[in-house]
Amino acid sequence: MTKEKGNSMDEIVQEVLYRLGKIQKAFVIEEVEYPSEILKNAGYLQWLRDIETLEKGMTLWLPGMTRYQMMSIANGLPDDRVSTWCLEALLKGVTVCLRREDLTFLPENHEDSPLLRKHTEALELLTGSGLKLVENNAFEAEKDQSESFLYYRKKLLNEKTARNWKQKAVKEVMIDPKTIVTPLAADVLREGQIKWCKE
Incomplete structure (x- = not known):
């Protein structure tokens, strides 16, 4: 995966604005493929290599989540890199952001059944633990409301x-x-x- 790196002046300006509290960093997982929309619009990107660097106060962006990943995180048994990072982040109190369109399971797209309720409960558990679903192209809107x-x-x-x-x-x-x-x-x-x- 190739990371889009800005010029050094751009990085310096962003770091100064971050330290002044004017912008936030959007943390992303290194060596994971992200939709280009996230990389273009999430703002000041900081790539993370080591899961131990996750700290409360960070905002970690996920590239997407399947229903299998969602269930594995809710059960506390992550089965891949993304779900492992997500579980660790939620346990540490890190805000985890995911575009709604990158979540493959949406309750409204399924027929009501006991199995659907189990999946819905898992999604509610994750959102109640700090997973934030944002609408597409809501990156600037998220910042506009608070700054x-x-x-x-x-x-x-x-x-x-x-x-x-x-x-x-x-x-x-x-x-x-x-x-x-x-x-x-x-x-x-x-x-x-x-x-x-x-x-």
Whole structure:
């Protein structure tokens, strides 16, 4: 698996913002294949090699979860690398994030039966223990709700995104130098008195 590494200046800026408490790190498991959407949008990525480095306060992203993995974690008997990391993270109080679309078992897609209830209970156990299911493309939305400062890395900043920030009272945005800011988005940022600059 090839990791997308940013330039050293980008990494330095992200580390400074992290230490100032402006952005969070998204921890991912090294040598595990992740959907490109997670790698592009999760923010400040930190690759983990050793399971012992997991600590409370971290946010670990999973690449996906099958119903077999889900049941093995719920039973305390993980059967592969991803489920082992997930179980260890949940036991340590680490927040584990998973895109809802990357979970292969969803109760609403099955007929009611005792077996379905067992699977549903397993999913409820995991979500009650710190597994967080997020909607697709919710990475920025997750950050917008809790922070007045954003670091934006996508290819295009459009009017819709800028209006969303205005509604959520975002005060300041640092934009990736490669991001294209549309004229309408720039107008909305001015209207909302949102300070922005390209690093």
